Amino acid sequence: MTRLTIRIDFDSNRHVGHGKIRLLELIGEHGSISQAAREMKMSYRRAWLLADEVNRMFSEPVLETQHGGAGGGHARLTTFGHALVGHYRAIETQALKSFKKQIVELERRLRPAAPI
Amino acid sequence: MTRLTIRIDFDSNRHVGHGKIRLLELIGEHGSISQAAREMKMSYRRAWLLADEVNRMFSEPVLETQHGGAGGGHARLTTFGHALVGHYRAIETQALKSFKKQIVELERRLRPAAPI
Numbered sequence: 001m002t003r004l005t006i007r008i009d010f011d012s013n014r015h016v017g018h019g020k021i022r023l024l025e026l027i028g029e030h031g032s033i034s035q036a037a038r039e040m041k042m043s044y045r046r047a048w049l050l051a052d053e054v055n056r057m058f059s060e061p062v063l064e065t066q067h068g069g070a071g072g073g074h075a076r077l078t079t080f081g082h083a084l085v086g087h088y089r090a091i092e093t094q095a096l097k098s099f100k101k102q103i104v105e106l107e108r109r110l111r112p113a114a115p116i
Numbered sequence: 117m118t119r120l121t122i123r124i125d126f127d128s129n130r131h132v133g134h135g136k137i138r139l140l141e142l143i144g145e146h147g148s149i150s151q152a153a154r155e156m157k158m159s160y161r162r163a164w165l166l167a168d169e170v171n172r173m174f175s176e177p178v179l180e181t182q183h184g185g186a187g188g189g190h191a192r193l194t195t196f197g198h199a200l201v202g203h204y205r206a207i208e209t210q211a212l213k214s215f216k217k218q219i220v221e222l223e224r225r226l227r228p229a230a231p232i
Contacts, residue, residue: 002125003124005125007122008120008219010118095214106200107126110174
């Protein structure tokens with residue numbers, strides 16, 4: 001099944017794409033950066049840096065974190081964070097629909113998979 | 117100026133995105149893989165591997181190469197190669213137009229650049 005992903009470069013050092021959005025979604029889902037990092041098979045440090053990068057990109061944060069006690073910290077998306085993820089996914093879905101014809105055209109031209 | 121780029125994943129190991137398409141464009145422009153590689157600041161080997169990957173992806177090649185004499189080899193896009201680049205760029209342009217509103221909305225939320 002063909003997937004279309006998009007990346008938005010606001011300027012030379014600020015962009016959002018599939019990776020950051022997926023990370024935000026997983027943080028929202030699990031309430032935890034470390035759990036989201038595990039699921040994306042990246043280090044906690046890398047996940048934290050990516051989340052921090054998005055957090056500093058806009059005029060309001062996308063994430064709120066709480067340093068916890070015994071159970072570790074907790075993280076959740078802000079209202080704006082949810083809106084950012086929603087916007088991005090809406091653009092992606094719409095793009096896949098809008099470009100269905102061109103994509104099917106390219107799919108038809110794919111080389112058939114080699115027999116195993 | 118915000119840019120939107122797309123990536124199409126046909127399956128888990130076949131995709132086209134900004135990098136490969138830009139490489140094809142530059143090869144078409146210069147008639148040379150090594151010149152295109154230089155302009156993209158990548159090794160000749162990496163450019164060749166990427167071009168070869170796209171060349172094997174579809175039922176017909178996107179590139180034709182000729183091993184040259186003293187002047188080195190020559191490469192050019194096939195008709196299908198031109199069509200692939202054209203399709204991709206058309207989708208990109210259309211996407212940027214279609215999602216202008218959502219993108220402007222995100223741009224408004226960007227944190228103002230820090231004074232230098």
